[in-house]
Amino acid sequence: MDLKLPGYIRLFIGLIIVVLVVTIMIQAKMVLAPLLIAVLLAVLISPFTSWLDKIGIPPLISVFISIIALLGVLTGLGIFFYNQLLGFAGELTALEARFGELLDLLNDFITQHVDDTAVPISFESIQKAIFQYLYENIGTLTEGIIATASTITVAFMVPIYIIFILYFRRFLIEFVLQALGSENRQRSEKIIHNVKNVVQNYIVGMFFVICILVVLNFIALYSLGIRHALLFAVIAGILNIIPFVGPFIGATLPITYALLTMDSLWYPIGVFLCFYVIQLFESNLFTPKIVGGKVAMNPLMTILALFVGNHIWGLTGMILFIPGMAILKVIFDEIRGMEPYAYLLGDIRKVTKEEKDARLRNRIRKIRERLKI
Numbered sequence: 001m002d003l004k005l006p007g008y009i010r011l012f013i014g015l016i017i018v019v020l021v022v023t024i025m026i027q028a029k030m031v032l033a034p035l036l037i038a039v040l041l042a043v044l045i046s047p048f049t050s051w052l053d054k055i056g057i058p059p060l061i062s063v064f065i066s067i068i069a070l071l072g073v074l075t076g077l078g079i080f081f082y083n084q085l086l087g088f089a090g091e092l093t094a095l096e097a098r099f100g101e102l103l104d105l106l107n108d109f110i111t112q113h114v115d116d117t118a119v120p121i122s123f124e125s126i127q128k129a130i131f132q133y134l135y136e137n138i139g140t141l142t143e144g145i146i147a148t149a150s151t152i153t154v155a156f157m158v159p160i161y162i163i164f165i166l167y168f169r170r171f172l173i174e175f176v177l178q179a180l181g182s183e184n185r186q187r188s189e190k191i192i193h194n195v196k197n198v199v200q201n202y203i204v205g206m207f208f209v210i211c212i213l214v215v216l217n218f219i220a221l222y223s224l225g226i227r228h229a230l231l232f233a234v235i236a237g238i239l240n241i242i243p244f245v246g247p248f249i250g251a252t253l254p255i256t257y258a259l260l261t262m263d264s265l266w267y268p269i270g271v272f273l274c275f276y277v278i279q280l281f282e283s284n285l286f287t288p289k290i291v292g293g294k295v296a297m298n299p300l301m302t303i304l305a306l307f308v309g310n311h312i313w314g315l316t317g318m319i320l321f322i323p324g325m326a327i328l329k330v331i332f333d334e335i336r337g338m339e340p341y342a343y344l345l346g347d348i349r350k351v352t353k354e355e356k357d358a359r360l361r362n363r364i365r366k367i368r369e370r371l372k373i
Contacts, residue, residue, distance in 0.1 A: 006059055010209040013250070014040070018207055022312065025255045025312050025313070026312050026334045029312070029313055033313050033317075034161060035161055036158075036160045036324070037158055037316070037319055037320070038157075038159075038162045039072060039165060040160075040199055040203065040320070041162055042161075042162045042165040042169070043199040043200060043203075044199065044200060044203045044204070045067075045069070045070055045162075045166070046166060046169060046196075047200070048066050049062050049166050049169075052065060055304050059167060060167065063163055063166045063167050067159055067163055070162070071161055081231075081234075083316045084225050084228065084231040085231075090107040102291070106188030118295060152189055173192060174190065176192065177189065177205070187247075190334060191330065191331055194330045195330055195331065198323070198327055198330050199323060202323045202326065203289075203323075205290045209282065210237040210238060210240060210241070213233075213236065213240055213278065214234050214236075214237040214280045215231075217233035217237060217278060217282075218230055218233035219256055220271070220274035221271065221274075222234060224258070224267055224271060224274070226254055226257065226258055226261075226267070226271065227261065232250075232253055233254060236250030236251065236253070236254070236275070237250070238250075241319055241322075242306065242318050242319065243306065243322065244299075244302070244306070245318075247275075247279050247282075250275075251272065251276075251279070254275070255268045255271045256268075258270075258271050298345075298346065301325060301344065301345050302322065303326050305307050305322055305324075305325050308321060309321035309322075326345075328345060329342050329345040332345070
């Protein structure tokens with residue numbers, strides 16, 4: 001017997017479930033965050049593992065080959081950032097001196113153009129706080145980043161999770177299908193297939209977008225003569241994973257560096273213009289064409305996912321919650337009664353376009369009816 005509940009009761013129950021899920025995610029961060037990272041990476045490299053299986057390599061060997069290839073790529077990125085940050089750390093003293101000179105010029109300008117009774121602003125404490133933060137964090141990144149318990153846990157648990165997920169992937173899929181019931185098997189298979197496509201399209205698409213952005217950013221910065229152009233280009237490209245906030249931070253770093261190291265204001269202005277044009281191409285051409293619209297969400301839900309993810313899991317949550325909410329949208333699309341939540345998570349621009357097309361069709365239909373009369 002189906003129990004029909006009023007809409008406000010279902011909404012209240014849904015809110016309670018959300019609160020419980022968020023509480024569990026906060027308390028179980030050390031378990032769930034590495035597990036979700038492992039699931040995304042396992043789904044990403046599963047086609048390669050399946051291909052190794054098809055050419056006759058034993059399943060366990062193909063899993064280890066896949067994980068070694070993945071760890072090789074990640075290790076290469078880690079070595080690159082380690083070396084680049086070491087070189088950048090050596091310039092902090094010169095940057096601090098230049099920053100002090102610019103603050104003195106700003107203070108002199110305020111003193112000359114503001115009322116004599118005003119007290120000049122002292123930026124010495126600001127300067128010390130900023131560069132003390134940089135010294136401490138770059139030291140952490142270059143010397144002791146692997147010393148924290150959380151980093152060690154992630155470094156060891158994620159590969160182990162990936163190995164087991166890849167090796168038992170068919171078993172896990174069959175478990176999900178049986179848990180959802182034989183009567184829903186066809187729809188469940190469709191959901192699993194769509195979720196897998198969304199994850200793979202998102203990660204592979206974002207990888208190609210990041211590569212394109214790194215190349216374009218490097219060309220722009222190198223053409224302007226900015227030192228550490230490759231480091232800033234890679235950082236800006238990777239930060240593009242985080243919507244809205246990431247591109248802003250990625251552009252702010254080279255602009256600030258150009259302001260501190262170059263002898264003309266035209267250099268930071270040039271960096272700003274180059275990054276602005278590149279970002280326009282990224283948001284209007286690269287990401288829509290490469291990543292596609294399956295991961296697209298309206299800006300309100302994207303901002304909400306960023307803030308909630310940051311509150312629950314920090315930077316990891318900001319990165320994981322975007323594809324996570326896209327996966328929820330795919331699941332809600334296939335579950336009866338959950339269509340309004342899929343609509344809420346969907347891209348409002350796409351909905352608006354569909355509504356405009358529907359209105360246009362209605363107008364054409366009405367005009368035809370009038371002409372017949």
